[in-house]
Amino acid sequence: MKSNTDDEEFWTRSRLGAFDFGPEDEVKESRQAVNQISHMVELNNDDDMQKFSWSGDPVGSISWSVRETELSSQSTEKGVADTPSIIKSNSGYSLTSLFKGKAKGGLPEKNFLSFSDALDDSPVRLHTAEIRNPKFEYKDFTSDWSPEESSRRLQQGKAVPLEKFRSLRDKLSLLDSAISTNDGNVITAVLIHLKRTLSREVLFRELASRPTALRHFIQYLNETGEQKVLLQLLGALGRTEEAALLQYKEHLSITDDNKRRDFLKSCLRLLFSAEDSAHVEDHFTLLERQLMIQATDRQAECGGKLPKRASVLNMPLITTLAYCCFNHYSKPEGNFSSPLNIRQTFKITEKQYFMTALAARAEMKAWPDVDALFTSRKWLGLTRKKPPLSFQRVVDILQKNSAPTQVLQDYVAMVEDAELRISLAQKHNCHDIVINMYRDQKDRLQMIRYRGKVGRGSAEERKIDELLNNMQIRWKN
Numbered sequence: 001m002k003s004n005t006d007d008e009e010f011w012t013r014s015r016l017g018a019f020d021f022g023p024e025d026e027v028k029e030s031r032q033a034v035n036q037i038s039h040m041v042e043l044n045n046d047d048d049m050q051k052f053s054w055s056g057d058p059v060g061s062i063s064w065s066v067r068e069t070e071l072s073s074q075s076t077e078k079g080v081a082d083t084p085s086i087i088k089s090n091s092g093y094s095l096t097s098l099f100k101g102k103a104k105g106g107l108p109e110k111n112f113l114s115f116s117d118a119l120d121d122s123p124v125r126l127h128t129a130e131i132r133n134p135k136f137e138y139k140d141f142t143s144d145w146s147p148e149e150s151s152r153r154l155q156q157g158k159a160v161p162l163e164k165f166r167s168l169r170d171k172l173s174l175l176d177s178a179i180s181t182n183d184g185n186v187i188t189a190v191l192i193h194l195k196r197t198l199s200r201e202v203l204f205r206e207l208a209s210r211p212t213a214l215r216h217f218i219q220y221l222n223e224t225g226e227q228k229v230l231l232q233l234l235g236a237l238g239r240t241e242e243a244a245l246l247q248y249k250e251h252l253s254i255t256d257d258n259k260r261r262d263f264l265k266s267c268l269r270l271l272f273s274a275e276d277s278a279h280v281e282d283h284f285t286l287l288e289r290q291l292m293i294q295a296t297d298r299q300a301e302c303g304g305k306l307p308k309r310a311s312v313l314n315m316p317l318i319t320t321l322a323y324c325c326f327n328h329y330s331k332p333e334g335n336f337s338s339p340l341n342i343r344q345t346f347k348i349t350e351k352q353y354f355m356t357a358l359a360a361r362a363e364m365k366a367w368p369d370v371d372a373l374f375t376s377r378k379w380l381g382l383t384r385k386k387p388p389l390s391f392q393r394v395v396d397i398l399q400k401n402s403a404p405t406q407v408l409q410d411y412v413a414m415v416e417d418a419e420l421r422i423s424l425a426q427k428h429n430c431h432d433i434v435i436n437m438y439r440d441q442k443d444r445l446q447m448i449r450y451r452g453k454v455g456r457g458s459a460e461e462r463k464i465d466e467l468l469n470n471m472q473i474r475w476k477n
Contacts, residue, residue: 147177154178154186162193171198172206179212187216200229204236244270248280257313261287282346286317289345293320293337297327317346318356325360329369351388358394362401370398370407391415395424409433431460439467444475 145153150160151174165174171194178190191213194203207214214237221230227246234243248267254260264284272280290312301308312323324331324339331338343353354373361369376385387394391414398408409430415421418437425433431454438447447464454460467473 147174150174151177151181151186151190154189155181155183162190165193168198168202175206175210175213179210184216187213188220191217191220200232201236204233207233208237240271241273241276244272245276248272257287257291260314261291282317285345286320287314289336289342290315290320293324293328296337317342317348318352321348321353321356322360325357326364329357329361329366354388355397358397359401362398362403365401367403367407371410392420392424395428399428405429432463435460435463435467439473442474442476444468445477 145160145164147165147170150162150165153160162174165171175187175190175194178186181187195217198206207217218230218233221227221233227250231243231246234240234246244267247270251260251263251267254263261284264280264287267280268277268284270280294311294313297309297312309323309327312320315323321339321342324337324342328335328337329339331341333340333344335341339353339357342348358370358373361373374384374387376383391411395408395411395415398411405428408428409425409432412421412424412428412430413433415424422434422437424430425437434450435447438450447468451461451464451468454464
C-alpha cells in the first residue's frame, strides 16, 4: 500500500498538474487559522458556554426551540435532522473537524475526526432538537391489530386498514367482533369490505347464520339502491315473497302508464302470498280499467260531449269510484265505467259504495239520486231501506253539500232517538220537525220559547199560534 508521500511524488511527476488550493504558504496559513479555532473551542469546553445554532439563535432560547420543532416535524419521514448545531468538543468532533482531514499515517490528527468519519461513528450524534411521539402511539400507524381491536378503533372513528384480513376465517372473525359491538356503523363498514372482497355466494351463506348482520346488509342495499344484489340475496335465502314485493315496487319508477300496466301484468307470475297476489291483480285490473275510462272520456271531451275533467289514471279505487259516480252514474251496470260495475268488479263493500255515491251525488245536487239510494224496488213497489250508516251521518254529509232544508227534513225525521232528532232539527232549522215534536209532547212552554226563534210573520209562527190556540190539545204545562 502506497504512503501519502509516494502519492505526492506521483502527482508531482505526472504530466497533469494536481488540483491545488493555491500557493503552499496560503494553505499553511489556512491550516494555522483552523487550528487556532479548534484550540479556542477546546479551551471553552465548559457547561456555561453559550451556544448558537446555524440560524444565529442561542441554543435553548424560545426562538431556537420553535425553529428546531418545525425542522424536526418536517424531517420526521426522512429520519434525519436537517439542522446541526455546535456542540461540546468532547463529543467526538468540533467545527474544525468539518474542514480538517486525517494526518499522515491514516490516523486522526489530535482528537478531531473527518466529516465522513463523524457520520460513520455510531456513538457520535448531531445535537439537534428531536420531538418524538410516545411509543404506544406508533401502533396507530401500523396494521397489526386483532379483529377486536380493529372493531374498537372503528367504533372510535379511527382509520383501520381492513385489507390485512385476507383469509375467510379472519374476515368472519372481524364480522363477529363487529356484531359484538352492537354498533350499526361498525357492522356496516365491515359488511361493505366483505361485499367487496368475498363472492356473493359465500357472503350470502355466512350472513344467513348472522341475523343482525343480515338486517344491516339488507338495509344498506335498500338505501344504496342495489336492488339486483338484494333480489339475489333474498332469493338465496329462500325469501321469495319479499323478493316478489321488492320487484313489485319497481312500478313506482315507471312513468308511462301503458308500460306500468304491462309491468304489473308481468308481476302476476311472481311468488306472492295469497293476500298480496290478490292485491297485485286488483292493481293491474284497476289500472287497465282506468286507461279505458280515460281514453273514452278524452274522446268525448274532444267531441264536445263532456267538459274537461281531471285525469283518473293511477288514482285509488275509491277515488275512481267517485269519478264514475260524478261522470257516469247513469250508465248501465254492464258498462265498464258504471259505478255499479266498479263495485261488482272490485268487491267494494255496501258502506263504501253508499258513502261515496252519496257524497258525489250530493255535491252534484242530484237529490233524486240521493233519495234513490235509500229506497229499493220490491214486488209491491218502492220501499224505504235502512242505510248502512246512521241518519245523523247522512244529514251531516247533505248539510256539507248545502242541501236545502226540505231535503234535510226528510232525513232528520228518520233519526230514531227523539232527543237527537230534535237537536238536529234545531241545528239545521228544520222548524216543522221541532214544532210537531213539541205538539206531540204537549209541551206548551217549549212551544212558546221556540216561537221566538222563528221568523216574525212566517208560516212557522202562524202554525205555532194555531196550535197554542187549539182548545182540543191538552197541554201538560
